Amino acid sequence: MGTEARDRLLAAGLAVGLLAVYGSRWTAAIVIVAGCVSLLWRRRFPLFVLAAIGSALVIGVGWRLEWADPLLFLGWIALYGAPAFAKTRHAAYAGAAVALGTAGVITLITRDAAGRGRDGLVIGLVFVLAYVATAWLLGHGYRVRQAYLTALEDRAERLAREREAMSRQAVAEERARIARELHDMLAHTMSGMVVLAGGARLATGQEDTARALAEIERSGRRGMDETRRLLTALRAGDAESPPTLADLPALVARLSAAGLTVKVSTIPDLPPAVDVAAYRIVQEALTNTLRHAGNATAAVVIRLDSGVVELAITDNGSGSSQGLGHGIAGMRERARLLGGELRAGPEPGGWAVRATLPLEAR
The missing domain is CATH 3.30.565.10 (Histidine kinase-like ATPase, C-terminal domain)
Structure with a gap:
């Protein structure tokens, strides 16, 4: 399953679950659907999605609206996406700063929810730190793992290319060595052919036969000259005969x-x-x-x-x-x-x- 399909499945699952719990009012239903749809863009625009859901969450908490609670779930997922999908490391840290700022504002607004005065503030800060830390660390871990897998794939691909290049080089070197060894064998065979043709031409008395043998001799000498010219360069620094x-x-x-x-x-x-x-x-x-x-x-x-x-x-x-x-x-x-x-x-x-x-x- 591709990443886009997984994102659509996640958004749809969240929408169904949150609507079942918090969707009794039409305003809450609209906010839930809009928040879930925004998660479809969290891979391409993670900071924008985080900022949008965080802003909506601040408004909902500040005005004590009924749709603030479901945004806590969506905000956690958006916060996870900031370090996981941000283009750069600085953007990932910026996402953490945005989340901490948003959570700090919400803590100040709701400090009396868990108690009075300083105790309520301390409890709220502990909750905020746990909320932000778990999402951000999990997202950062995903980012590190993906970077490691990408590096492994790049390394494997590079090694495969290097191996293929070295294999081609080995074949080319072997062909060059074959050509050097072929020079001795071919020169010996053609030299023998030329000598035999020259001797037969001198020994025969028939004019047609002599002309044919002379042409064989000339062709052999031309072949030897061309072979020597093409292969001598390959024998530079290699004066030894090929082993058998x-x-x-x-x-x-x-x-x-x-x-x-x-x-x-x-x-x-x-x-x-x-x-x-x-x-x-x-x-x-x-x-x-x-x-x-x-x-x-x-x-x-x-x-x-x-x-x-x-x-x-x-x-x-x-x-x-x-x-x-x-x-x-x-x-x-x-x-x-x-x-x-x-x-x-x-x-x-x-x-x-x-x-x-x-x-x-x-």
Whole structure:
């Protein structure tokens, strides 16, 4: 139920209840209905509503009119709304000042109602302070709680935006690293193609075949030049060759020295691009295990099946926070670019990363 609907329900309930008790005279009925309707604006104009009901209450008490009593209930609700819905803290305190001033005037008017002289004044002041304090403190508590909830929502939204931005950055960094690694593999393949085409052109004696091979050679050289020009910038400060599964034993040794026990199955021969991607996925998964699961035991299974390589990296740690990082996004992007897929998440007994990579482009 929205705030406007709750306000209408409150105003209607108060009107029915107060009319049933105090609405025997038409003047009282009019004042009660008008006061309840004014409460519909207490969220947008809390001080105005408080001042209006307070002024009516002073007039009713001063002239001893029959509709003064129901205004005490409406005035308390209006006083609650001043600190609860005021735009600023100063406005909330202004509402308390208005309420105290109004209540003080009423106390002076009615000081003889509970006794004579000073005793009646003391009793009236105690009632006024209790009346104002309860309404204002409850309204202030509501304001503080709403401010706290708003701050939590803003913080959650900001963290979600930051997390999304960091995830996109992780994917972009992974793509850049893939491009750097691709440079070596692509350059090697195209260089071999150009050399073979040049050798075949020199060896053949047929003019048409020689022209075709010469065009293949020229196209290959152009492709190499364009690839080198586009990707060389990505290799700035990165002269190392991309790692493959052949480097996995060295990675396992480093992780074992850091406290992670790793068991690796047989490592098959894979095409260069798949080989590099498989190593990067295993590397990131094991690094996450070391970071989040501590001194756990991990198992790496690499298996060829029907034209795809299946990777399974599992551990027996808790791994409850592995999903909070951005390494999974990078692994998933690397698998996706090869036409594969990757799943990561908790499994009975620990955490698992499972990926399938096709051996040939799809």
